[in-house]
Structures are given as structure tokens and as C-alpha cells.
Amino acid sequence: MDFSNKSFDIKFAEEAVLQGELIEYTELKGYSPLARKPFSLVFRTNQKTEYYPQGMMIVAHPEKGELPLFFVPVGFDEVGMKYETVFA
Secondary structure (H helix, E strand, C coil), X not given: CCCCCEEEEEEEECCEEEEEEEEEEEECCCCCCCCCCCEEEEEEXXXXXXXXXXXXXXXXXXXXXXXXXXXXXXXXXXXXXXXXXXXX
């Protein structure tokens, strides 16, 4: 399943909505008896020097609607700032 190169609107604050691209999906080692495996998603914005601190953000999904997710900034790359969210 290809999770990369999907764009979403991400609401970082009431007045700040940026376009973010889903660039990475990683399955994590399971620590619970849940049927699904834990995973992480990494989104990238075009922010070059500034970023938002970790916290709850709203991702607008075209089919699921608005999804509140906890984002952690993980660093800049050549395109912009990357944020990770984990589903344990």
C-alpha cells in the first residue's frame, strides 16, 4: 500500500492551516495484543526555518473528515519541516 505523496491540510493553530505531504509510513514493533500493528506517519510542510511545537493538530482527510492527531516536530530536511504522529 502506497502511503506517500498524499497532501492534507493541517491546522496547527486557529489561524494557521498549512498543506502537509504524507512522506513516510513505518510499522512499529507491537507491544500490545491488538490485532493491528502500531505505526507512525511522517508529514512534511514547506516551513523552512520556523515550526510548531508538539501538540494536537487537526488533519483534514478528504474521506474521514477532520482527524485530531498529536504531532511532534522531528526536524528539517531539504524541503521543509517534518512532523511525526504515532498510532500505538
